[in-house]
Amino acid sequence: MLNKTFLPQSVAREIQDMIHRGDLKPGDKIPSQRDFSQKLGISRASLREALLTLETLGLLKTEAGRGTFVVDPASSSPGDMAPWRYSDSYSVFDVFQTRVMLEGQIAGLAAGRLTANQLDQMEQATSQMEECWARQDLIANVEADLTFHGIIVEACSNAMMRSLYQIVRDQLTETQRQPIPITDPERMRASIAEHRRIIAALRANDSATSRLEMETHIRNTARCAGLTP
Template structure:
């Protein structure tokens, strides 16, 4: 139900491949949406979503009145994040704060129900994140990150919380994708280490530890995006 990021990744992956291979060169304008969608065999709506994803990752840049261009240099060299897509609904800080509260609780609850197969899947996704960051496959890196969090959410025994997570998922996952262009190698190494600490806490069946490790990870991701949020939600009791 929660597996994989809900965007047209086939088109995004094809375009990323064209960029990495040099078929689409640095600074080059991409074809019109009508022409590009036709050549890729996808709908224009799917293409637009794919282009937005690649722009968020820092691989493309849209210039009003001119079109969409392949970014020059590596994403981390550009040091710019894309416009927050949901600004008309919620500030990005609110979404990060919601993630800390919601995913922290999910991690704590899921620590009691995750199976050995799911633990192995979490480890595999973390390895995939690391491997694809090193190879420059940003889409695969992001897909593995999103799947990591989705596996944990899927194991949550509180189905109402799972439904809430699913209803907010597009906004929540956008906060995972958006900092990629300004994520340097040191921060990615730290993020991967945080994923491994989350796995260890989940394996220990320690609700408080699993909650705090997830909240700390999301807080650090927010900090990477220039937003300072406390890593834990105060207890109102």
């Protein structure tokens, strides 16, 4: 049983593990939020957030009037992505466009400020992304991706940009999850290679190249989602 203080991400990981173990099988209906939250020993708010995360990652699908089901990979259509959960506020295009501008600038301003330890942590996060993708631990794959980008933000010299990033972090994070269901192995390999080019530029203290490599990386991720910001 999960401790009630665990974050929704930990709840999502536990449910992902249930799916991998076969406790929840393709096509199974998720129990009601009241029953499931009681079974897991968590709040319904934490459960709702976890279910939304897993739906964005393509592991669950909600059908109006029927409930939430474990996705059967054999019956899912190529190109299926979960509905964009922030559509009432911003389009996914707007968020990707903002990421290109904001994170590109942040990467440029982080060049020359990252410690050797931070650069090593970015290398480790990139390797973890690769390893987690190989075993389809999608939760950990995205967590490693978030760690990679977060380290760059920490090193940015502009305090306002760091604050802006935190303000819109939920939306930015969703664009890192959103393309996962339609990401093929070739695109993941390319994404990991892009991470390593960003690290190389930052390690060389090359501001212009760091910015360009980050912008290219985010644009390529957007193209995976069918967008060209």
